[in-house]
Amino acid sequence: MSAASTSTAPTSSPTSSEALPTAEQHGIKEHSDGRFGFVPVQTRSARFKSFDVADFPAVTGREAVWKLSPVAKFTDLTGGVLDGSAYDIDATPHADVDVSWVDRTDARIGTAGAPEERAAANAWSSFETALAITVGGEEAKEITLTRANLGSAPRAAHTIIEARPFSQAVVILQNTGDARLSENIEIIVGESANLTVVTVQEWNADAVQLANHFATIGRDARLKHVVVSLGGGIVRVNPSVHLAGQGSDTELFGLYFADAGQHLEQQVYVNHDAPNSRSRVTYKGALQGAGARTVWIGDVLIGRSAPGTDSYEQNRNLVLTEGTRADSIPNLEIETGDILGAGHASATGRFDDEQLFYLQSRGIGEIEARRLVVRGFLSEIVQHIGSKPLEERLQGAIEDELRGTEGN
Template structure:
């Protein structure tokens, strides 16, 4: 990261302000943010930093700066041909190949994990596996996972999270040439759970990733996925669906870096909020680098506020460093129910409360139905129905 030089003082210009009085110069390019695997390299988090200003940092203090248990934990992996899991040492060359931390919580996890969980995927036959974590417990914990997808391999990997947890972690996805991975990260934590995660994806030539984040549970959940489209014709689709209840904070900071030529990305996140203090945050950064000629990208975020007292923040950002692209765009919208949709349904005899549920159901199911796993889609649809049953009739 570069810092501005101090201007030369002349007789007509005032003396520069002391260094401690100057406002920090923001980093305008996402790829130029400071990164490190050591938590001590990051200053204390105040909540005024650009990457933390929307986050309830006081609630996450133990994960950002506290002592963490980095020992291996209990997990379950459903059997699938060509999918294996094992623990690897910190000095394994694959660790850090997809990305390294750009915030203190991610670095705290990196500094403290003892071994990384390696999930290896091979074979060109289509397969599905589920990695379940449901017994992490209450003490603050660090974790690191590496998902390595061999060239030409094709799989769906479900990361199922539930139960109690105070967890900060890093997850890396390494996709070889022409690999195809659908990864679905499902957060159904207990109501008081805390979860901070950084997901890094590195895509070789012709690789494709569909990353789906579904967050329905947890007190504070901050899941930040990033995709580096390094190889030519790499393709990334980042999808998200979330439902925030009273006092629940759900946050996503998405980053897509187009680096190779003729790469493509689509980012679509949709969320619903209800209850006093329900809060969601979505920040989408797309960087088209100088070598990424022929890029085709679009990102969007939609939020549906169901009751008073809920708040959604949505910030799309787009930076282009080459003029030779196919297309680039972004969109963001936050609003309440569509009165015309409600009127249409009620005019056909559907009661208002049921009409509201139908609107929200269709709004979120657009994301869920793109997962590609019928059993998981059905289960998530039932979970969303349960959320809707709590109270959508209070919307104004």
């Protein structure tokens, strides 16, 4: 593995408004020629947002949010007509968890975030009813919702996950079968609630999923968000977390394993907008086979209103064969110097020869040694999920993926 690069926040801030740089000092103003009135977006939070698909131009692939995506393969999801009707789900029952369909007038819809790109806006404009998962009760609980075989026609979906104040739960979203899906998931974490949301993508080989998760976290509340992408032809899951309450905390984990011809993408955004908030982002992936492609973009914004922030993000990719590509782009914006710490790291590389040599010197064959290295690399993420049955099943799924590395 290559060495990780890190970035550390400044430790002091200007003492007066006069010390702050102006837009003109950095050339951030309208140009006198070209596109009159155009000023480039200078911060992640300033991106254009709208709930209406008509407010977004057609996707060309040159946009910042689409430039690393195979946009020609899902034009039906970014601009076509989508089926927004309800679909079949299978949910494990629990007395303190309500799972029901609600209409578009539900007061919670639109409170966690808004679309920043056309596919999300198309889904928002198209869904007819939303799936609402409402968690209550202070005792820890676990619920699994399974979607299978949504079909090959373009579809929109909208989901609300609300953890009421002081509640605790693990919510697992299991996805299998066929799909051509654009969806938005809103996650609302109330004061002092502790919520884990795990989304597992084990779609069929030709499935396409474009998902945007919007989360808002209240005072002294905690969200653990885990993305596991193993199946599907094109899977793009973009979590956006707003640390809105003082003392709010989030941990975002991701695990992905891309095979030949598979495109797995995740664009992560953490917005520190309250004092004494904390975030940790850790995504790990493996790639094998010709044309396997992964994309990870991590944006962290520490706003002026977030003194005492503690933040770190990292992405690691393990390349198992030739002909793969992993894009890893960490970004960190800091608007206040009054923080505990902030940094980021990114690394992409092949097997560590020293690790392989160590294992082989103790009588372990090369193929098994390689499998042990990859298993240990990815197991760190699995162990953070907090559901033993799911963790065991995912370890088996990783073993199935690793059988394809033999002989490479």
